[in-house]
Structure formats: C-alpha cells, structure tokens
Amino acid sequence: MHRSIATVSMSGTLRQKIEAIAAAGFDGIELFEPDFVHFSGSALALQRMASDHGLRIDLYQPFRDLEGMPTAHFRRSLARAEHKFALMKELGCPTLLVCSNTSPLSTGEPERAAAQLYEIAERAARYDIRIGYEALAWGRHVRRYRDAWKRVALANHSHLGLILDSFHTLSLQDDPTDIATLPGDKIFFLQMADAPQLQMDVLQWARHYRNFPGQGQLDCEYFFEQVLKSGYEGPLSLEIFNDQFRETPNRRTATDAMRSLLWLESRVRSRLETSGDHDRLWRQTATQAWLFKPPAVPVLNGVAFVEFAVDTAHAATLGTLLASLGFHLAGQHRSKDVQLYAQGDIRLVVNAEPDSFASQRFERQGGPGMCAIGLGTPLPDQAAARASALLSAAADTPRRPDELHIPAIVSPGGMRIHFVPTGAGTPGFEAADFDVATPSSGAATLSRSPRPGPLLKSLDHIALALPPDQLDSWVLFSRAVLGLEPGDSQELADPYGLVQSSSVCNDTRSVRMVMNVSSSRRTGVAHAVNASGGSGGLHHLAFACDDIFAAVAQLRASGTQFVPISPNYYEDLLARSDLDPALVGKMHSLGILFDQTPLGAFFHIYTPRFADRFFFEVVQRVGGYDGYGALNGAARLASEAQAADAASRDAVAR
Amino acid sequence: MHRSIATVSMSGTLRQKIEAIAAAGFDGIELFEPDFVHFSGSALALQRMASDHGLRIDLYQPFRDLEGMPTAHFRRSLARAEHKFALMKELGCPTLLVCSNTSPLSTGEPERAAAQLYEIAERAARYDIRIGYEALAWGRHVRRYRDAWKRVALANHSHLGLILDSFHTLSLQDDPTDIATLPGDKIFFLQMADAPQLQMDVLQWARHYRNFPGQGQLDCEYFFEQVLKSGYEGPLSLEIFNDQFRETPNRRTATDAMRSLLWLESRVRSRLETSGDHDRLWRQTATQAWLFKPPAVPVLNGVAFVEFAVDTAHAATLGTLLASLGFHLAGQHRSKDVQLYAQGDIRLVVNAEPDSFASQRFERQGGPGMCAIGLGTPLPDQAAARASALLSAAADTPRRPDELHIPAIVSPGGMRIHFVPTGAGTPGFEAADFDVATPSSGAATLSRSPRPGPLLKSLDHIALALPPDQLDSWVLFSRAVLGLEPGDSQELADPYGLVQSSSVCNDTRSVRMVMNVSSSRRTGVAHAVNASGGSGGLHHLAFACDDIFAAVAQLRASGTQFVPISPNYYEDLLARSDLDPALVGKMHSLGILFDQTPLGAFFHIYTPRFADRFFFEVVQRVGGYDGYGALNGAARLASEAQAADAASRDAVAR
Incomplete structure (x- = not known):
C-alpha cells in the first residue's frame, strides 16, 4: 500500500x-x-x-x-x-x-x-x-x-x-x-x-x-x-x-x-x-x-511476572508489605540485586540492581514503581517479532549465558513488556534466572518460609495511571501488538476530578489491564502519573482469590492495612440491593466492597498506597462478572481524601 | 432568599x-x-x-x-x-x-x-x-x-x-x-x-x-x-x-x-x-x-490605564519597546519607582517599586506581567461598592494624602481592577499621582519627547491567558461585577493544541476583554499561563489606530519588529476574498492580517512576545466589525513556532 x-x-x-x-x-x-x-x-x-x-x-x-x-x-x-x-x-x-x-x-x-x-x-x-x-x-x-x-x-x-x-x-x-x-x-x-x-x-x-x-x-x-x-x-x-x-x-x-x-x-x-x-x-x-502481514497475534497465558523498580530501602519496605499480603521470598537472582516474591501463580520481581533499566526507571520516577511486565506465551520470539513488525522497539538486554532468553519490547511510556516462555518442557523464568530450591515444583516448596497455602491465587489485573494523551496509544498497542480487546469502561468521581477507567483483556481473561486517565491535575490518577515522571505507570495490582472473606480476615489478622470504607456505604448497599443483610454485615466488618452485573458479582478491597504511589487490591469474581468494580474506586478515593484532610488538620492543630 | x-x-x-x-x-x-x-x-x-x-x-x-x-x-x-x-x-x-x-x-x-x-x-x-x-x-x-x-x-x-x-x-x-x-x-x-x-x-x-x-x-x-x-x-x-x-x-x-x-x-x-x-x-x-439588590452596574468609559509589574531591568527594556511603538514617557510617580507612558488615550503604567503589590506579583510570576487594570467610571466608589456586594475583595492600598483615591478590587486570579474617576471636573489619575508638566492638557503637551501626533489612539482590548478552570470565573466576574457582556467566541489552532478565545465588552465597546484558555499544556496560551505563575495574566494588549498602513509603515521605519506572516497567507487571501489585489499587496508588504464579517473589516498585526511573555497588537476596525481577528492568531502562532524551531536547529547546528 x-x-x-x-x-x-x-x-x-x-x-x-x-x-x-x-x-x-x-x-x-x-x-x-x-x-x-x-x-x-x-x-x-x-x-x-x-x-x-x-x-x-x-x-x-x-x-x-x-x-x-x-x-x-x-x-x-x-x-x-x-x-x-x-x-x-x-x-x-x-x-x-x-x-x-x-x-x-x-x-x-x-x-x-x-x-x-x-x-x-x-x-x-x-x-x-x-x-x-x-x-x-x-x-x-x-x-x-x-x-x-x-x-x-x-x-x-x-x-x-x-x-x-x-x-x-x-x-x-x-x-x-x-x-x-x-x-x-x-x-x-x-x-x-x-x-x-x-x-x-x-x-x-x-x-x-x-x-x-x-x-x-x-x-x-x-x-x-x-x-x-x-x-x-x-x-x-x-x-x-x-x-x-x-x-x-x-x-x-x-x-x-x-x-x-x-x-x-x-x-x-x-x-x-x-x-x-x-x-x-x-x-x-x-x-x-x-496488505501488511505481521507474525500472528500471540497466545497469552497470563501475567508471568510484574517487576518493580526500587532502591534498597524500598526493596525492604515493599518486601515487608508483600510478606504481610501472604507473599514469600521465592528466589534471589543469580547475579543481580533482584528478589522474587511468589504466592499462588503470582510472581513479583523486586529489582534494586544499580546501573540497570530498573534503576534508570527508579531515578526517572523519583521513587518506586512498576518497570516491566512479563506476559506468558508459548512462542515468545514470535510475539516479539510481531511487536517489532508493528513498530514496537525491542528492549533485549545483555545477559549471561546461563540466563534465560526472554525477549522484551518497549511499551508506550517506556516500560518493558517481556514475553516469557510457557508450556510443557519450557523452564520457568524463575528457574532459569533465580536461585531457587526446586524450580519445577509448586510455590509452597519454592518458599523459604512456607505457608499452609496461598491466600491469593493469581494476578487478576494490572491497572495503569496514564497521562490523557497516552490512552489511545495504549489501546492501540494493546490491540495491535498484544492482541487484547477493549472491555468495560467507566467514569468515576475522584473528590478532585473525574477519572476515566478503560480496560483491555485477552479472550481467556488471563491477561487484563485497566487504563486510568484524568484530565484533572488533582486526582489520584494525576498524582500517580506525576509519580511516574509523567510517562504513566502502575496505578495498582489486583490479586484474585477464591474466598475473599477468609483471605481478608487472615490478612487483617496478620496486620495488613486496608483503606477504610464508610459505614454509610453498607447502609446504602443494603438499601439498594437484595443482598442478605448477614453478607453485607460480613462485608462491613471486613471492609469489602461489592459490585454486580447481570452476569455475576465482584467482591474487592484496596490497600493504602505504597510510598504514596501504587497500591494493591484483592478481588474475588463470582459467576461471569467481567468488570473491575471501577465505580467503587470513588469510595477508596473519598476515604483517602478524608484521611489526608484529617491528617493535615491534625498537623495544623499540633 | x-x-x-x-x-x-x-x-x-x-x-x-x-x-x-x-x-x-x-x-x-x-x-x-x-x-x-x-x-x-x-x-x-x-x-x-x-x-x-x-x-x-x-x-x-x-x-x-x-x-x-x-x-x-x-x-x-x-x-x-x-x-x-x-x-x-x-x-x-x-x-x-x-x-x-x-x-x-x-x-x-x-x-x-x-x-x-x-x-x-x-x-x-x-x-x-x-x-x-x-x-x-x-x-x-x-x-x-x-x-x-x-x-x-x-x-x-x-x-x-x-x-x-x-x-x-x-x-x-x-x-x-x-x-x-x-x-x-x-x-x-x-x-x-x-x-x-x-x-x-x-x-x-x-x-x-x-x-x-x-x-x-x-x-x-x-x-x-x-x-x-x-x-x-x-x-x-x-x-x-x-x-x-x-x-x-x-x-x-x-x-x-x-x-x-x-x-x-x-x-x-x-x-x-x-x-x-x-x-x-x-x-x-x-x-x-x-431578592438581592447591589449598587448599580457601573458605567465604564474605557480602560484608563494598564499597569505592568516589572523589575528595574525590565522597566528599561519595556520602556524601549513602548517608545518604539510610539509611546512617550509622560510622567514619573511622585513617590514611587513608577513611570507613566502615554500615546493618544492610552496610558501604560510601568511599576518597578520594590515591596509593592507589583513587586509581589513580579516575584510570583518570575518575570514581568500585567498586575492591574484601571477602568474609567464616573462613580468609582459605587463601582467598588457593587464589587464588594458581589463578593469581590477590596484591594485599597495605603496612600499619601496628596495621592488620588482610586478604589481597587481583586479580580479572579489576583490582579487588581481600579475604578478611576472620569468626567468633567475630575482630575485624571496621572495628574494626581504623577509628576507631569501640565496635567489638564493633552497627551502631546504632557510628553517630554513630543511627537507630531499619536500613531495609536486608544486601547482596543486586553487579552488574558487563563487556566481553563478560571474562564467561567472570569465570565461571571465580568458580567456581574463589571457589567460586561459576552461577545464573539472562537476556537483556533495553535501548532501544539487548541485555544478557546472568548470575549466580553460593554455596550459602548469602550472596554473589551478577550479570555484565552487552552487545555493543552504546550500552547502559547499555556505558556503564558505558566509565565503568570499559574494564576492567569496578560496575553496581549491591542491598540487601535485610524490608519494601520501608515502606522505600521512608520513603526517599522522606526525599528519596531512584528511577527512575520507567510506569503502563502496573502496568496490564500487573494484566492478566497474579493479584496483589491493592490490592497492585499500592501498588507503583504507590511505584514498586516485581515478578517471580515458582514458588518465590517479588521486589519491587525502582532509584535513578538516581550520577555517571552505577552505581546502587543495594532488593530484597525472598519465599519461594524465586532470581533478580534482570533482566527489569525493561528498565523501568529505558526510563525512563532517556525521561528523557534529554526532557532533550535541553528543552535544544534552551531
């Protein structure tokens, strides 16, 4: 043409x-x-x-x-x-x-x-x-x-x-x-x-x-x-x-x-x-x-890992937070200052290696943030070739001979997307790169501090905070390069402006991403974009579990903090829904939020922000619910704003 | 109520x-x-x-x-x-x-x-x-x-x-x-x-x-x-x-x-x-x-003066620019480091007084800008009383006994609006506050460096650059406090984003203001807003004359710079209008822009920005033209962008 x-x-x-x-x-x-x-x-x-x-x-x-x-x-x-x-x-x-x-x-x-x-x-x-x-x-x-x-x-x-x-x-x-x-x-x-x-x-x-x-x-x-x-x-x-x-x-x-x-x-x-x-x-x-013919759309088998760029101090505090969320230290990189945390199928890489891509990203953001996503696919090189054909820059880094070849590309805003080999006979990236006990066995045996069983099973979605002019770029990148398709999109009210929350996912729903933008400069999303150095970055990670009530009870017992939700939320939920009051009572006592569609239901809860940047969410999907509880984001944001307001009043009063 | x-x-x-x-x-x-x-x-x-x-x-x-x-x-x-x-x-x-x-x-x-x-x-x-x-x-x-x-x-x-x-x-x-x-x-x-x-x-x-x-x-x-x-x-x-x-x-x-x-x-x-x-x-x-009853809407007789906040260095360079535009130094403030420039009915105050409102404003803006507007009215105290009744803060400053009482209020964004007495028997503000030779006589005799006659006769309009969230505030302030009514509104293309240009004026058209906003952070308007410390400030001042061809020829002869306009603009003007080719040729040779409506025509020309901030415009209205030539702003902006681009390439090449 x-x-x-x-x-x-x-x-x-x-x-x-x-x-x-x-x-x-x-x-x-x-x-x-x-x-x-x-x-x-x-x-x-x-x-x-x-x-x-x-x-x-x-x-x-x-x-x-x-x-x-x-x-x-x-x-x-x-x-x-x-x-x-x-x-x-x-x-x-x-x-x-x-x-x-x-x-x-x-x-x-x-x-x-x-x-x-x-x-x-x-x-x-x-x-x-x-x-x-x-x-x-x-x-x-x-x-x-x-x-x-x-x-x-x-x-x-x-x-x-x-x-x-x-x-x-x-x-x-x-x-x-x-x-x-x-x-x-x-x-x-x-x-x-x-x-x-x-x-x-x-x-x-x-x-x-x-x-x-x-x-x-x-x-x-x-x-x-x-x-x-x-x-x-x-x-x-x-x-x-x-x-x-x-x-x-x-x-x-x-x-x-x-x-x-x-x-x-x-x-x-x-x-x-x-x-x-x-x-x-x-x-x-x-x-x-x-008519242009790129390599085929990659089959994606889920998020293999999410990588955080940190310095040594944040490596420790993030590790503590992850431990409180039920993660265990599952590996130490063979040659770098990089730790692997695991729980269920979730793998989180915490990278404090100096003079690395992660350290550059940390510098640019002036603090901790997500620097890379690993997507599981049976044919990583083909996925990378498609990305290249569709104008994504390659980002392969020099590796030692014993390190696994994991091709990487540059996303809009400059993060890295790795294509991680999956399937029978392929070594997991952690086995290849990390010093772990028995790489082929399950998470529990990988662990140095084994727990009875994972509270959190898998990564439900990755939510990004993007500058408004990057949303269209990300939507097209997600569709064209990664083969994800647009899903649920919502507008929600932050106390300091509106937020547009759009989503993309693959057909099996093993990869879900949410993209938040706000034209206001005072919203939580704008704050997160600023914290990313303006290029966009992690808004939050959501982890899926099978029984959110048990999981949250146990997490709270072990000291995990969650964003407090107003009692008025539950009184309103009782008024507007047909939910069993006992169930609403349980949600109230644990601080769990609720959403539903004709297809199913969604229970979820948010942690406070880590280092005033990103946060974590625990979710449970019931039935065919295909959204992200985006509207409940308003409850989180109002709660955070009230806490910040109260804190500043306390500071003035003191 | x-x-x-x-x-x-x-x-x-x-x-x-x-x-x-x-x-x-x-x-x-x-x-x-x-x-x-x-x-x-x-x-x-x-x-x-x-x-x-x-x-x-x-x-x-x-x-x-x-x-x-x-x-x-x-x-x-x-x-x-x-x-x-x-x-x-x-x-x-x-x-x-x-x-x-x-x-x-x-x-x-x-x-x-x-x-x-x-x-x-x-x-x-x-x-x-x-x-x-x-x-x-x-x-x-x-x-x-x-x-x-x-x-x-x-x-x-x-x-x-x-x-x-x-x-x-x-x-x-x-x-x-x-x-x-x-x-x-x-x-x-x-x-x-x-x-x-x-x-x-x-x-x-x-x-x-x-x-x-x-x-x-x-x-x-x-x-x-x-x-x-x-x-x-x-x-x-x-x-x-x-x-x-x-x-x-x-x-x-x-x-x-x-x-x-x-x-x-x-x-x-x-x-x-x-x-x-x-x-x-x-x-x-x-x-x-x-039902609330404030003092009556003020009768406004035009812009009595515009005041610039500068430091000593900018007082000199702005003075030079004003002199090249045909202004003369008409007075020195009795007690402050403040100069008055005059031409025709136009009065510009250049304020470099330390520890003053102007110096605060200069500090806040990190550079020169407009800090006050004087509006002529027969009943200044009544105008101020209305403003106060409609929730505008008063901004009266302590004055020496021999200084004129000119009530002032605070505009949205923190500039000052003075109500200057006009009418038979009222001393002009310059006579009261400035050391001038014969205060009651005309501008020419006030002048220390008299010219044959003013090229520029009056202030046509004041254009502001506002952050997007201040436009509605200014519109309401203009209508409610000052009694101005909305007029022409245009959208124009800056090479780096769209600009919305709205206007208000009084019924006699002796006071006209244009308010420019842009949600883009890269436009000339966004640049001017940033230069105002984010609070909004002067975009440009437009001076009216009776013969723009004579005025521009004389100003160019005396060394005044204007923003160059592409020859393609005039070729396009010839193609799309019924104008006499000789007239278009004259406009081309002088760099004058043109707009028309069924009511009349508008000739105008822009200076480059002073200190990378505001600029001046010379205009001539013909017939009942009631707009501001806003669409021609795109010609100015494209010209500036090309000059900046060329300059940065030269810098790289050197």
Whole structure:
C-alpha cells in the first residue's frame, strides 16, 4: 500500500510534522490547507522538503462550498480553484479534495452539482489535476457516499472521482456494503478514521474526537474491506481531527498512525484470505498484495511476572508489605540485586540492581514503581517479532549465558513488556534466572518460609495511571501488538476530578489491564502519573482469590492495612440491593466492597498506597462478572481524601 | 432568599465542601447521595457538622427510578425509600428529590405514576418528609415540568410537590412561561443551572457542562422570574455537574456560586420592578423582598490605564519597546519607582517599586506581567461598592494624602481592577499621582519627547491567558461585577493544541476583554499561563489606530519588529476574498492580517512576545466589525513556532 496521513492529524510546525511522518515510514501526506497557508516557505520549498523526506504530497485539502451554488458564487469558486491548481502544480500534488457543500445557499439538485463538478474537473484537467469529491457527514445536501457517487457518475469526467472517509460513513451509521460495487478506479482517495461512540452533533464529534483505526469503536475493518473489494488501488490515508493529537508529541502520534494502518491492513488481509477474496483481488490488482502481514497475534497465558523498580530501602519496605499480603521470598537472582516474591501463580520481581533499566526507571520516577511486565506465551520470539513488525522497539538486554532468553519490547511510556516462555518442557523464568530450591515444583516448596497455602491465587489485573494523551496509544498497542480487546469502561468521581477507567483483556481473561486517565491535575490518577515522571505507570495490582472473606480476615489478622470504607456505604448497599443483610454485615466488618452485573458479582478491597504511589487490591469474581468494580474506586478515593484532610488538620492543630 | 447549593457542584471531601459553602455565605446544602455514602462519619455527625457551619441540609438527592414501575419493582423502591427516610430524619433533611424515571421497565401512564408517587408521599409523611418530583430532561416518559406537574396534581398529596431545575427545562428549549401559573406552594424546591449552548446528547451535556447562572447561554433570568411569579417562597439552589468545577479549588467555586445567585436575584429583581410585579409579589410573599439588590452596574468609559509589574531591568527594556511603538514617557510617580507612558488615550503604567503589590506579583510570576487594570467610571466608589456586594475583595492600598483615591478590587486570579474617576471636573489619575508638566492638557503637551501626533489612539482590548478552570470565573466576574457582556467566541489552532478565545465588552465597546484558555499544556496560551505563575495574566494588549498602513509603515521605519506572516497567507487571501489585489499587496508588504464579517473589516498585526511573555497588537476596525481577528492568531502562532524551531536547529547546528 501507499500509506499517507493528513498533516492536521498531528502537532508541530509543518517541517516537524513532515519529519515525524517520514520517520514513521509513510509514503505521502495530505496537505491540510492551513498548514500551508502558515508555512513560511514557498510551495516549491515545501515540495522539496517533502521529497527530501521521501514523501509525496498526495492530496491538497479541503476545498469547500463549491457545488450546487448559484452561478455567480460558483464562478468565484472556480477562480479560487485556479489559484489552488497553480499552487498544486508547484507542490507536485495530483489531487484536490472537494467536500460536499455545507452552505445554506447551495441547492440539492444532482444535475446542478454534477454540472459544476464537471466544470471544475475540466479546469483541473488542464493542470493534470484530479478532483476527489467527498460526502461530509454534515453536508447540506450530500452526506452519504451514494449521493456523492450519484453526482460523480452523472458528471462522468475522467478527472472527477470519489473520496471516501470511513468516519463520514460510519458516524451516520450508514452501510458501507455498496462501496464494494463501485468502480475502484473512480475512487480517487481513501481516508480512514475511527472514533469513540459519542452522542453528539456529528460536526463536533468529527472535529475533536476522531482517532486512528483500532482506537475507537467504528467498524473500520469492514469499511476498508468494501473499498478493497471495489478494486481500489490508491493510497490508504489517515485524516484525524483530534484535540489530544494536536498536543501530543508528533513522533508518538506518527508511530501510532503507522501501527494503526499496519494493523488494519493485517486484519483486513485475514478477512479477505478467509473469505477467499484475497486471491481474486491479488490477481486483479497490485495493491492488495501489499496488505501488511505481521507474525500472528500471540497466545497469552497470563501475567508471568510484574517487576518493580526500587532502591534498597524500598526493596525492604515493599518486601515487608508483600510478606504481610501472604507473599514469600521465592528466589534471589543469580547475579543481580533482584528478589522474587511468589504466592499462588503470582510472581513479583523486586529489582534494586544499580546501573540497570530498573534503576534508570527508579531515578526517572523519583521513587518506586512498576518497570516491566512479563506476559506468558508459548512462542515468545514470535510475539516479539510481531511487536517489532508493528513498530514496537525491542528492549533485549545483555545477559549471561546461563540466563534465560526472554525477549522484551518497549511499551508506550517506556516500560518493558517481556514475553516469557510457557508450556510443557519450557523452564520457568524463575528457574532459569533465580536461585531457587526446586524450580519445577509448586510455590509452597519454592518458599523459604512456607505457608499452609496461598491466600491469593493469581494476578487478576494490572491497572495503569496514564497521562490523557497516552490512552489511545495504549489501546492501540494493546490491540495491535498484544492482541487484547477493549472491555468495560467507566467514569468515576475522584473528590478532585473525574477519572476515566478503560480496560483491555485477552479472550481467556488471563491477561487484563485497566487504563486510568484524568484530565484533572488533582486526582489520584494525576498524582500517580506525576509519580511516574509523567510517562504513566502502575496505578495498582489486583490479586484474585477464591474466598475473599477468609483471605481478608487472615490478612487483617496478620496486620495488613486496608483503606477504610464508610459505614454509610453498607447502609446504602443494603438499601439498594437484595443482598442478605448477614453478607453485607460480613462485608462491613471486613471492609469489602461489592459490585454486580447481570452476569455475576465482584467482591474487592484496596490497600493504602505504597510510598504514596501504587497500591494493591484483592478481588474475588463470582459467576461471569467481567468488570473491575471501577465505580467503587470513588469510595477508596473519598476515604483517602478524608484521611489526608484529617491528617493535615491534625498537623495544623499540633 | 434561602440560598443553597448541591454538594456535587464542587471539589473536595464533604467536610471541605461544607466549609467552603458556609464561608461563601450559603444557608443550606443539597446533599448529593454519593457524598454521604462515602462520608466517614454518621448521619448525626454530618447534621452537626452542617449545623455548626450554619447550614441546613435542605434536600437529599437523587432518588431514581421510582414511579411508573411494575408493582414488584415499586415495592423494592419503597423499601429503599424507607432506608433513606430514616437517614434523612437523622440528617434533619426535610425533602427528598425523586427524579423522573429513566428505566426501560417504566410505563408512561400518568395514573400509575401518580398512584405510586402518592404512596411514597404517604410513607414520607410519616417521617414528616416531603417528596419533590423533578422532570429529568432525559426521563423515559416525563421530561417536561408540565408532565411532572400533571402527575403531582393527580396524586394530590400534601407531602408531594414539584422540583424545578432550569437546565432540564431550558436544555430542551421548553417554554418556562407556564411555571408562573403553577401554585407556588406546590413547588418544593428550585435548582438553577446555566450551560453553554452545545449540540450534544442532553445527558452528557447535563453531566459534564452545566455551570452557574451567568456563565452560560441559557435564559436563567426568565426561568427564575416565572418561578417567583408562581408565588414560590422556597430555597434558591444550584445543582451543577461540571467536570471543571470538580477539580477547581472549592473556595473559588463557592464564591462564584454565591456571586451567581446574587447577580441572578438582582437581575430578576430589576425585571420584576420594571414590570410592576415586584410590589405585588412583595405583598403576597416574604421571599421576594429578599431578592438581592447591589449598587448599580457601573458605567465604564474605557480602560484608563494598564499597569505592568516589572523589575528595574525590565522597566528599561519595556520602556524601549513602548517608545518604539510610539509611546512617550509622560510622567514619573511622585513617590514611587513608577513611570507613566502615554500615546493618544492610552496610558501604560510601568511599576518597578520594590515591596509593592507589583513587586509581589513580579516575584510570583518570575518575570514581568500585567498586575492591574484601571477602568474609567464616573462613580468609582459605587463601582467598588457593587464589587464588594458581589463578593469581590477590596484591594485599597495605603496612600499619601496628596495621592488620588482610586478604589481597587481583586479580580479572579489576583490582579487588581481600579475604578478611576472620569468626567468633567475630575482630575485624571496621572495628574494626581504623577509628576507631569501640565496635567489638564493633552497627551502631546504632557510628553517630554513630543511627537507630531499619536500613531495609536486608544486601547482596543486586553487579552488574558487563563487556566481553563478560571474562564467561567472570569465570565461571571465580568458580567456581574463589571457589567460586561459576552461577545464573539472562537476556537483556533495553535501548532501544539487548541485555544478557546472568548470575549466580553460593554455596550459602548469602550472596554473589551478577550479570555484565552487552552487545555493543552504546550500552547502559547499555556505558556503564558505558566509565565503568570499559574494564576492567569496578560496575553496581549491591542491598540487601535485610524490608519494601520501608515502606522505600521512608520513603526517599522522606526525599528519596531512584528511577527512575520507567510506569503502563502496573502496568496490564500487573494484566492478566497474579493479584496483589491493592490490592497492585499500592501498588507503583504507590511505584514498586516485581515478578517471580515458582514458588518465590517479588521486589519491587525502582532509584535513578538516581550520577555517571552505577552505581546502587543495594532488593530484597525472598519465599519461594524465586532470581533478580534482570533482566527489569525493561528498565523501568529505558526510563525512563532517556525521561528523557534529554526532557532533550535541553528543552535544544534552551531
């Protein structure tokens, strides 16, 4: 494919945009007119700059309010177009985007629009320029591709064709199926955009909330598939109006953009291969052969470990906290100042090695935090190869010969994701790297201070605190690189602002991640983001157990602290639920929170924050509950805020 | 009036909210249920806390999904209500808000709803509690007050009445006129909320974007007037769901809230007095007599001066810049290190006095900035008295006997607004405070370095850069305290994020202010906010002239720098406008920007930023143009970004 992106999709000066777009491997750009109007250089200078970066200027856009106008207005538009044609020749740009008219002066008769489109195409042809006509979702008369096509077909000019944009079709819940029946060579350009499902005016939605395919909730794959089925062989481009992208450093945006296209191509290639259409299209056209095909989506068997970056002092205090939560010291790294803690299937690595990635991360964060996640997979190298194909940097570190080869990649925000071999016959990472007694046996025998049996069985989910401009990056990374899919999403009230909590998980639910963002600078999430040095980091880890009442009773007995929950919470729970009052009484006495859906129930409890940063959660899922009790986060946050307020009053009083 | 506010309207713990609400002078609160559910103390403890702060708990809210339900569901709701009634008795709260049902299980027959409302009212009556039934704008069957009233009237129970909320009526563009015909004693509670006009799903709009009356675009005054005409004597309350308020320090929010109510009351009092209804209502009811009446809105005669806080070094460099812009040193303060610069009607005060308000401001900002604005008015003391009545702090400083008394108040963000006497027989502030030759004569004779005539005639507008959570505060302050009204509002693209530019002005347009906010942390506005120490400050000052071509030519000749504008801007202007190419050529050669509306045209040009902070603009208005050329800000910002980018590349290359 020839891959392109509109300059409006990212932040910076036009030169900075071009550099970022080229660095991400694009072939061309759509030049958004204001970017050129404010560009200090000439058209020729811009053409050279793009060319020097290996980029073509594929499209000049947008040209507004042309068709269906009274003759005098149309004549003025033609004069305006002549200016732009001359400019486009200097830019070496072959196609002008004309979007459907929004002017109240325009009329809806297809014949008038077609005649005027014919005339501008005729003028454009003199410059060897093509006109691409696009149905805007908020056009006055033309909002759907069928209506745009009707006018293009009526005009029937070699230099007039259609421009398609997934957002304009999917935002109106229009059916893209008929696109497959259009003549592919009359589609001059293809713009892809995704978006979250929002109930708002489509113009506002379009101008502020579009995002890259895979980051939103529109069915971009089906749309793209229909375009390919038409025989389309032109560029695959992205045109994204997004408030967040306008302020995100543009190298990240450009990487996300390319990752999005590669992922979209790979998904649609699979669809076409499955349906048998791929071979037919391959024979017909050249383009489809280039649909990107990365190594397969990894099978994930759960979180193999979570690694904390600490210094020596925090290694001790974190160890004490973990011990109070029922973890035992299960191993000491053969060559490094790294400890392994275990309980049930949970493995936590506490890394205080100087001059390591962990120590760099500790420095950057100015304190302890999560620095790496290990994901279990039968084919680690294939998982890493897929990540690399989808533009994730590799992060393999030099290892001693006796250390296990565990490939690693860099996540958005700079953490490491390790792919840890799992399956029969593969040594566990702890056996290979850690000094443990009997590596192949269970956790209890690994332990130096054995306990009767694990209270906590497995890692339920990893919750991240992210800066707002990283959420879309993480969603796309999770989907494209890791094969996780979006799940439950909630908005909850921190006493100092709103928090958006989104989740992704794999199909077996053995890997679940929650991503919290807050535009407020005063929330707990904002606090955690600050504590991560602004790059995002651990919000909390949730451990699953089979009997939370027994587990919490035992943990409390052994001195573990939990965030206190107001008695009013339980009185309200009694009032609003059909729960047995005795059960609510038990929850009250232990401080356990509750959530339910038609599928099942969720019991959970939070620890206070460790070192004023991340915390732990103990959870029990009942039935098919698939959420994260996110709304109860408000109870935790209010409790913490009240404790902090009381403490500061005490300090003042003293 | 008994004035109340819902606890959901502000940030913080419940205790902090109560303290802020009490400090702002409220009489009561609406207790938002989640605030109580998460409150660590008991109902009795909360009742005492409120009472200790002189607050009543006027309303418990919300109670959802009650009426029109199948019997089994309704029975469960009744049981839930019993829990809440018992709780409300402990809280000393007399009224429960029941909002119209949103459940798909509910049915629309008024009879069933009325019967169920009757039954809950009957239960409530046993606790001496009243049920207030409110039509939610997104209720399943009941969305308008008429439909809610129909059910209340049908039920006909002494303990059942209506709750009205301006947002729910005005967001649906429903007509509030008939409220005046309802029996006032069956309206149990009144909630006021304003909102910006947004094209979005009403639920999202309601949950995130409401604001205080005077901050939005709904006709709250007419709504409130109708409620008063009904004979309503209950509380006047605010229930505001606003993402920004959730994170704004709550003392500020509470002050804005009270200012909003006082202003609303004063506006509606004027309406009633004018219409003659006031006396009738006064005779009928006790409440209306308490409608707040502040001193009259000040007549403003323009910006008398703008004051800069500088140190000695910046006093010199700013003086040089002002001289290059055609200003002359017109006076030296009698007792302080303060200079007065003048040109036409413009007076700029440059304050480098140590241990002064200006020096504090300079310290806080870590650099030069605007610290005060002087507004000309015939009755300064009355203007100050109004400000004080509307909760603006006075900021009068000790003065020597020979200094002029100029009352001052504190603006949002901590600048000072002085009210400067104007009119026949009043000495100008410069005559009183500054050492000038012939104080009563014109600027030219005041000058120590006289020029042939002023290039710049008057101050066109003051543009502020504000943190996003201060915009609503400034809008309300401008309207309520200064009597300015909102005008043109634009969104423009900085290369590093979007900027919202809103304006206020007086009716004669002699005082115009522009307020710029940006949620991005990388824009020029964010930069200016940071440079103000986070409190907001000067973005730029715009000076008006009669012939911008002559003025800019002369200023350029005398060495004044302006932000360079791309040649592409003028080529595009030629293409899209009907302007005479010769005129565009002249603009191009001088670097002047252009905007127009059907009312008139606007020519303007920007200087680079002074000390990397604020800048100046020269403007010429033609005809009835009433905007600020805000969209051309994008040309300035792109030019600055390209210059900065080029400079950093040069630095790297060197």
